[in-house]
Amino acid sequence: MNAGQPGPEDASGASIPNGAAAAAILSAGAGCFSLGVCAWLADAFKSSAHFFIFYGPTGPLSGVTTTGILIWLVSWGILSRAWRGKSVPMGIINTISILLLATGLLLTFPPFGDLLQGR
Amino acid sequence: MQMSFRELVTALHGMGFGAFFLLAFSGALFELYRVCASNGSPELRSRGLKPLRAYLIAMCALGWAAVLSGAYVVYPWYRAHPPVGFTDYAEYPQRRLLSSPTTAGWHDFGMEWKEHVAWFAPIAMTMVAYVFIKYGPDLARHRRVRYAVFVFAAAAFASAGVAGILGALINKNAPVQGGATVILMEKAK
Numbered sequence: 449m450n451a452g453q454p455g456p457e458d459a460s461g462a463s464i465p466n467g468a469a470a471a472a473i474l475s476a477g478a479g480c481f482s483l484g485v486c487a488w489l490a491d492a493f494k495s496s497a498h499f500f501i502f503y504g505p506t507g508p509l510s511g512v513t514t515t516g517i518l519i520w521l522v523s524w525g526i527l528s529r530a531w532r533g534k535s536v537p538m539g540i541i542n543t544i545s546i547l548l549l550a551t552g553l554l555l556t557f558p559p560f561g562d563l564l565q566g567r
Numbered sequence: 568m569q570m571s572f573r574e575l576v577t578a579l580h581g582m583g584f585g586a587f588f589l590l591a592f593s594g595a596l597f598e599l600y601r602v603c604a605s606n607g608s609p610e611l612r613s614r615g616l617k618p619l620r621a622y623l624i625a626m627c628a629l630g631w632a633a634v635l636s637g638a639y640v641v642y643p644w645y646r647a648h649p650p651v652g653f654t655d656y657a658e659y660p661q662r663r664l665l666s667s668p669t670t671a672g673w674h675d676f677g678m679e680w681k682e683h684v685a686w687f688a689p690i691a692m693t694m695v696a697y698v699f700i701k702y703g704p705d706l707a708r709h710r711r712v713r714y715a716v717f718v719f720a721a722a723a724f725a726s727a728g729v730a731g732i733l734g735a736l737i738n739k740n741a742p743v744q745g746g747a748t749v750i751l752m753e754k755a756k
Contacts, residue, residue, distance in 0.1 A: 464701075464702055464705050464709075466709055466711075466712055468698075468701055469698045469701065469702060469709065469712040469715075469716075470712075472694045472697050472698050472701075473694060473698070473712070473715045473716075473719070475694075476690055476691055476693075476694035476719060479690050480687050480690060480691070480722075483683065483686055483687070483690075484683070487683040491679070503639070505639075505642075505643030505646075505647075506638055506639055506642055506643055506646075507646060509638055509642065509682050509683075510638065510639075512683065513634075513638060513683075513686050516686065516690075517686075517690070520690055538709070538711035538712060538715070539711060541711075541715075542711055542714060542715045542718075545715060545719075546715070546718055549687075549691075549718075549719065549722055552687065553684065553687060553722065553726070556680060556683040556684045556687075557680060557684075558675065558676050558679045558680050559676075
């Protein structure tokens, strides 16, 4: 990612660099994607389901969501540090973030998950 | 007028936190659009955006309260396993749904989707609230940031809507019940 110095995003001249927003948007996409992947893994493999039981009464859902949230927050922290006070190309960030969000959503949809498992 | 303790908590999760979170979307989306369309006008800056910031923070709190109460309080009651040989599934909604092929889909499709997709809503709305609080009226000048914020807000609304509708339908077919009786109102003698 080619992160540059503070600068306007468009012709109107934004006063705040977009790095902070880009970090929040991309990490939210990453969190949603990882939640979808973890949900699919827990559904597809018994060993994964067992691994994701962080709290017995809630079952694998506890680990799936905790892992997704941890990945979201950790990636947000890392990206925020990396892009603080910088402007980054939002077009690419948006494309990646929305793809991650859409894939995450799709992976939670049971018929799609079953299709990937060949059921 | 009475409810079981579990029914009361389930109602608080779905009709309290969840429904208010969903209701809050119309106001949040309208206000976000208004702020973005204002192009950072001096009038908006002078009036301040504190109420909208508080509104978005409260909305996020409702979203997180809905998923956390759902996953860690109501869901364990839903998925509880009855003792061996026990055939009365009144207090075991998941078992009750899976006991018949005509209702199994409510769990296999409905709950399987709802329990995961619901979490997208607070994650996305937390991002939306953060970006709005950080940028405020300057968001009007960040066209692409604004675009992503609205896409994520729409996804959050859709996710919360799916979770809410499926939750209501699942609870209609196999209500979470049990626990102490809570008397909400007594008829005056």
